[in-house]
Amino acid sequence: xxxxxxxxxxxxxxxxxxxxxxxxxxxxxxxxxxxxxxxxxxxxxxxxxxxxxxxxxxxxxxxxxxxxxxxxxxxxxxxxxxxxxxxxxxxxxxxxxxxxxxxxxxxxxxxxxxxxxxxxxxxxxxxxxxxxxxxxxxxxxxxxxxxxxxxxxxxxxxxxxxxxxxxxxxxxxxxxxxxxxxxxxxxxxxxxxxxxxxxxxxxxxxxxxxxxxx
Ligand SMILES: [Zn+2]
Numbered sequence: 180x181x182x183x184x185x186x187x188x189x190x191x192x193x194x195x196x197x198x199x200x201x202x203x204x205x206x207x208x209x210x211x212x213x214x215x216x217x218x219x220x221x222x223x224x225x226x227x228x229x230x231x232x233x234x235x236x237x238x239x240x241x242x243x244x245x246x247x248x249x250x251x252x253x254x255x256x257x258x259x260x261x262x263x264x265x266x267x268x269x270x271x272x273x274x275x276x277x278x279x280x281x282x283x284x285x286x287x288x289x290x291x292x293x294x295x296x297x298x299x300x301x302x303x304x305x306x307x308x309x310x311x312x313x314x315x316x317x318x319x320x321x322x323x324x325x326x327x328x329x330x331x332x333x334x335x336x337x338x339x340x341x342x343x344x345x346x347x348x349x350x351x352x353x354x355x356x357x358x359x360x361x362x363x364x365x366x367x368x369x370x371x372x373x374x375x376x377x378x379x380x381x382x383x384x385x386x387x388x389x390x391x392x393x
Contacts, residue, residue, distance in 0.1 A: 200330045202288035202389055207382025209293055209374055210315050216279075217374040219382040224279055230271050237264045276318045284325035291385025292319060293377075294335040334385040347371065347379035 207219030216224045240261050247254035283290055323333040344353045349367035356363070356373070363369065363376040371379070 202332055204287045205289045205386055206287040207291045207378040209378040209381055211374045217378050219378040221375050233268050240264055272314055276321055280322040280325050289332040289334055291334045291336055291381045293381055294337055334388055336381050336384040343373050343377040345380050347376045
């Protein structure tokens, strides 16, 4: 890979401080539309059910608001209700993200993630909006500082290596992988959930970067 892939690493060889600990436990993590994160361990972390229910309720209240006559007393009342719900959901999401990032930072020495250029993704690909709605970027920054506090690492991997087209076992790269293909199948015999396959790719590349720097 060319140097440009290392330009935006959070894991910065130059700025390593002495207090940084030796990383032994690594985790690969990828954003997933099916649940918020998918891990190289095969696990997923999605928003809890209460959050989804609250979102449904918010949508209902918003529809009610749209039926109210603008400026009327009911409209004002309903508007307040919707705002309260927004706030509630925002707090629940933040709470969930704090708990998840806390437990990851406790359990692992280094978490490897895709270097998401959120702006680029939102501008180009259709799932950009989903990423923002789910607050994945916010979650990554929480995770980043929690790891940092513990002398641990958030390692950013270039998107090229996170490609879901690459087989995480043999390294073969498929020319095409349709979004509908949920299982990654390779001639080498690898048969893996496509998101997990990508998370393993991220883990492998993150470990390589760590070794190069450590
Ligand atoms: Zn393979």
